Amino acid sequence: MKPVEIYTTPICGFCHRAKMLLKSKGVEFTEVDLFDEPERREEMIQRANGGRTVPQIWIGEDHVGGCDDLYALEHAGKLDAMLG
Numbered sequence: 001m002k003p004v005e006i007y008t009t010p011i012c013g014f015c016h017r018a019k020m021l022l023k024s025k026g027v028e029f030t031e032v033d034l035f036d037e038p039e040r041r042e043e044m045i046q047r048a049n050g051g052r053t054v055p056q057i058w059i060g061e062d063h064v065g066g067c068d069d070l071y072a073l074e075h076a077g078k079l080d081a082m083l084g
Contacts, residue, residue: 002060002084004029007044011035014067015055021070027083059083 004022006029008015022029034041034054048056048063057064059082064070073079 001027002082004083005032005058006030007032007034007040007054007056009034009054012054018055018057018067018070021074025080025083 004027006015006018006022008019008031010033019029019031032040032044034044044054044056045052047058048065051065053066055066057066057070062082064073064082070079073082
């Protein structure tokens with residue numbers, strides 16, 4: 001399975017939904033909590049090509065985007081293949 005990384009904040013409902021979907025699939029992920037590590041926000045913005053909202057999600061080297069993008073992949077039947 002490819003590594004999954006997700007930038008979040010604890011007060012973000014979309015972050016909780018994205019993590020819930022990943023957990024329901026048994027996917028382990030690395031979480032970067034921007035409340036705990038605010039200095040990493042610029043890193044996230046650069047990696048996300050200017051994306052400033054959370055969550056920002058990567059599967060391997062592929063930038064998925066946010067929660068809606070993750071669920072769109074799931075509903076299209078493409079998420080499992082992407083997770084590898």
